[in-house]
Amino acid sequence: MKKQSYSCGLDAAVDVIGGKWKALILWALHDGSRRFGELRRAVPGISEKMLILQLREMEHYGLVRREVYHQVPPKVEYSLTDFGQSLNAALIPLGEWGEKHMKTIEAIPAA
Template sequence: MKTPTFTCGLDAAIAVMGGKWKGLILFALQDGPLRFGELRRAVAGISERVLILQLREMEATGLLHREVYHQVPPKVEYSLTGFGRSLNSALAPLGEWGEAHLDRIEAIPWDQVR
């Protein structure tokens, strides 16, 4: 597989965290490790299949750590790596911007935009 060439830092960052769900997963994990079921409840609207795929991608890119506890019943926890925490910190101002402009964003006629 060819290594992607990025045109700028924003391009590289979007490649790592692209998609609707990764930012929400990062946000859900900001306060500490969560098990799969806890994550699914924390990220409203995500299907089990999509959550599994997103978690695998995020682990492969180094954003999160998957800890498997060998016990009965099996236990798996997901937590942010330093790399993931740094991305979460970088996204915080974007979230603040969204909160500040939420009314205006919700008023956009999205059916006409898409």
Template sequence: MKERTYICGLDAAIAVMGGKWKGLILFSLGEGRLRFGELRRTLPGISERMLTLQLREMEKSGLVHREVHYQVPPKVEYSLTEFGHSLNTAMAPLGEWGEEHMERIEAIP
């Protein structure tokens, strides 16, 4: 019998979407397909390099689909997979909790 890698479901979920940017990328792509530049504009403060790294990790884990349109100039669009949509849906209540308690959270030293 294979030994479990994660302690619980929350541990597994955080492993897939850990880090500051992945949740925000999920949220942005929840509205639909976006090109790289469009996605970057929805995420103030992220560098091109960091966005590229995060998208690659998310594509590798099956959260994001990358579609290349071979034209001149090349066009690449990113969208959520069904797996990504399911995680985005699961994260929605956490986002609502954060909105509700944002002032208190910002006041934490």
């Protein structure tokens, strides 16, 4: 498989964070590790299947760490890696922009 070539930094960032759910999952993990059920409750509207898929992709990119505790019942926790924390920090200004312009965005007619 050939390694992806990017035209700019934004292109690379969007490749890693693309989609509706990854930024919300990153935000849900910003203050520490969470179990799967906690993440599902923290990201309203995401299905179990989609959360599993997104977490696997984020783990593949090195954004999320998955820690399995071998106990009964089994316990798995997800947390941000340093790489994931740095991306989360980069998204804060975007979130602030969204907060500032939310009413304007909501007023745009659906396409």
